[in-house]
Amino acid sequence: MKARDLVVLVGIIGIVLMMVIPLPLWLLDFLLIMNIAAALLIILIGMNTQDALQFSIFPSLLLITTLFRLALSVSTTRNILANADAGSVVRTFGEFVAGGNIVVGFVVFLILVVVQFIVITKGSERVAEVSARFTLDAMPGKQMSIDADLNAGMINEQQAKERREKIAREADFYGAMDGASKFVKGDAIASIIMLVINIIGGLIIGVAMHDMSIAEAGSLYSILTIGDGLVSQIPALLISTAAGIVVTRASSEGNLAQDLTAQMFSYPKLLYIVAGTIAALGIFTPIHVMTTFPIAILLAFAAYRMQQNFTRKQAEEVQLEEEQQIEEVRSPESVIGLLQVDPIEFEFGYGLIPLADAQQGGDLLDRIILIRRQCALELGVVVPVIRIRDNIQLRPNEYVIKIKGNTVARGDLLLNHYLAMSPGIEDDSITGIDTLEPAFGLPALWIDESTKERAELSGYTVVDPPSVVATHLTEVIKKHAHELLGRQETKALIENVKENYPALVDDLIPNVLSLGDVQKVLVKLLREKISIRDLVTILETLADYGTYTKDTEILTEYVRQALSRQITQQYTTSGESLKVITVGPTLEKKIAESVQQSDQGSYLALDPTSTQVIYQRINDQVTKLIQAGQQPVVLTSPTIRMYLRQLLERTMQDIPVLSYSELEPNVEIQSMGVVNL
Structure with a gap:
């Protein structure tokens, strides 16, 4: 056993012996001063703890100090009644506080008892009781949170063990404090009882045994009793206050003084x-x-x-933050952040800042939200966040659109003008700055406010600069949507489907196809502007045909046929026929004969002369349809559709190539031209 352990044991035994063995007055004075010093130390420790568990011994300490005060009260009561003296400390407290007036002394003593018993002790007891209940109720949730963090890898086993131990210690601490508060309440009640015993017993003993008059006995014993009560109640009040501070303190990074000054x-x-x-x-x-x-x-x-x-x-x-930023730039690890490439960026010159500044009436941010919603509805993809920034390297009225760091489109705006597009019949009275509509490349004019109404009356399509940007950005996103759909984005879409169709997803991935195979099919659909919003039908088709082939080109054709109703409605208007350019039998035969097979799949191998002829003849038919105001659509047989699409993809990417199997039987097809070799 260590020396300090022996000291504690001897001290506890000494407290018990004080109740039965009379103490000399000098030792009683010393112990009373020690009691005051211990109370001061306890309240200071309570004020400087940052967490209640840092003073977890407090409930036991509260019992020991209460027992120590009661033992001192027993010793002082014995000396008051037996010797009419309790030492210089008790006499000084009685005479100094009472100030020669016994009534004042009694009132002060009673005020201290009431404050300790009703105000501080009662409140501390209630706080400890409620804290104990809430801590016990919160234990299951805290345990589950620890298990979740452990399973997620956010903490290790040792940290989880420490957190569990802390939770258990909190429950034990507040439960012990709930019971220990009763000790202080009992101490206050005992002080009142001892006050009455000392007064009544002192009068009887003084008059009967020491031949004092009633006035002399009352004065002497009242002063000693008041001094005894004060010398015990002041430390009790300090310890009760410390108990209230400990149980009402929330966990923080500072002590009570720091939190008080910082928050008050x-x-x-x-x-x-x-x-x-x-x-x-x-x-x-x-x-x-x-x-x-x-x-x-x-x-x-x-x-x-x-x-x-x-x-x-x-x-x-601010200065520290700037210094940290400079240090981060200088550090070798700072280049890691430069490797991140934003999926979509919209950069503009300083002259177009009012477009994005809400304080200047700009609504570009709201329009981008609508664009993302529109793309989700029309294409079935979640467009990533579009980063908007100004770029002083651009011309004041210029803007660029970037996909994965590469510029894919640019344009110029005049903020105080309107873009007017002719209906086909020019009006010489409508004058402005010649330009091209950025989204579709149509001839247009920048006109001022005074010309706007006249242009609208003449049949011109007039739009404001924010609408021009929104339309251009929408078309660019639709055109490059397939570049924005990676494996991670595909997984998010599939997880969304899995919430309602778990059996479908579990059967397809990874048993039939991998996530990468599904992503390739979706990308091929988006490349040809086919919406993937009906993802359930797409996955059902892949699950059906994925067991027969892993060729994503062929699987894409099966999916397109399954989406025939959607594709038909995309290219036809209700009640109107579908005007198409038909691929003739000689061209179909030529393409079919030029298909080569390899280990990686089939591909089209045409000689350059035939390729050039095909380009030229299809382009002639497309030009005729465009001049007639019709949307060009190439129609061919299912067997060669994907090869013809591969052939036209580089030079005529925006021309849709459909097969007969992708159209509904009830749609009326009108051939506007035939392409043959």
Whole structure:
């Protein structure tokens, strides 16, 4: 056993012996001073703890100190009744606090008892009881949170063990505090009982055994009793206050003094209001200004200094943040952040800043939200967040659109003008700055406000600059949607389907096809502007045919046929026939004969002369349809559709190539031309 352990054991035994063995007055004085010192130490420790568990011994310490005070009270009561003396400490407290007036002494003593018993002890007891209940109720949730963090890899086994132990210690601590608060309540009740015993017993003993008069006995024993009560109740009050501080303290990074000053004096403007109110009390009430003005001046000066410190602290934080940014740039690891490429970027010159500035009436951010919703509805993809920034390297009215860091489109805007597109019949009275509509490349004019109404009356399509940008951005996203759909985005879409169709997803991935195979099929559909919103039908088709072939080109054709109703509605208007360019039998035969097989799949191998002829003849038919105001659509047989699409993909990417199997039987097809070799 260590020496300090032996000291504690001897001290506990000594406390018990004090109740039965009379103590000399000098030792009693020493122990009473020790009791006061211990109470001061306990309250200071309670104020400087950052967490209640840092003072987890407090419930047991509360019992020991209560027992120590009761033992001292028994010893002082024995000396008061037996010797009419309890030492210099008790006598000094009685005479000094009472000030020669016994009634004042009694009142002070009773006030201390009431404050300790009703205010502090009662409140601490209630807080400890509620904290114990809430801690026990929260234990299952905290345990589950720890298990979740452990399973997610956020903490290791040792950290999880430490957290579990802390939760258990919290429950034990607040449960023990709930019971230990009863000790203080009992101590207050015992002090009142001892007060009555000392007064009544002292009068009887003084008159009967020491031949004192009633007045002398009452005066002597009252002073000693008051001193005994005060010398025990002041430490009890300090320890009760420490108990209240410990159980009401929330976990924080500072002690009570730091939290108090940081949170109470964080609002200098409110101190000015308080200072003004106190000054007004001195001016408009009978309270003298000499009483209120010093306090008001002190509060105003404190608010001024706090405001200065707050401003200086903000400047220091800004400077520290700038220094940290500089250090990050200088550090070798800073280049890692430069490797991140944004999926979509919209950059503009400084002249177009009002487009994105809401304070200047710009609604570009709201329009982008609508664009993302529109793309989700029309294409079935979730467009990633579009990064918007100004670029001083661009011309003031220029903007560029980037996909994965590469510029794919650009345009110019005149913010104080409108873009007017002719209906086909030019009006010479409509004048402006010649330009091209950025989304579709149509001839247009930038006109001013005064010309806008006349242009609309002449049949021109007039749009404002934000609408021009929104349309251009929408078309660029639709055109490059297949580049934005990676494996991670595909997984997110499939997880969304899995919530309602778990059997479908589990049967397809990874048993039939991998996630990468599904992503390739979806990309091929988006490349030809086929919506993948009906993802359930797509996955069902892949699950059906994925067991027969892993060729994503062939699987894409099966999916397109399954989406025949969607494709038909995409290219036809209700009640109208579908005007197409038909591929003749000689061209179909030529393409079919040029298909080569390899280990990686089949591909089209045409000689350059035949390729050039095919390009030219299809282009002639496409030009005729465009001049007639019709959307060109190439129609061919299912067997060669994907090969013809591969052939036209580089030069005529926007021309849709359909097969007969992709159209509904009830649609009326009108051939506007035939392409043959």
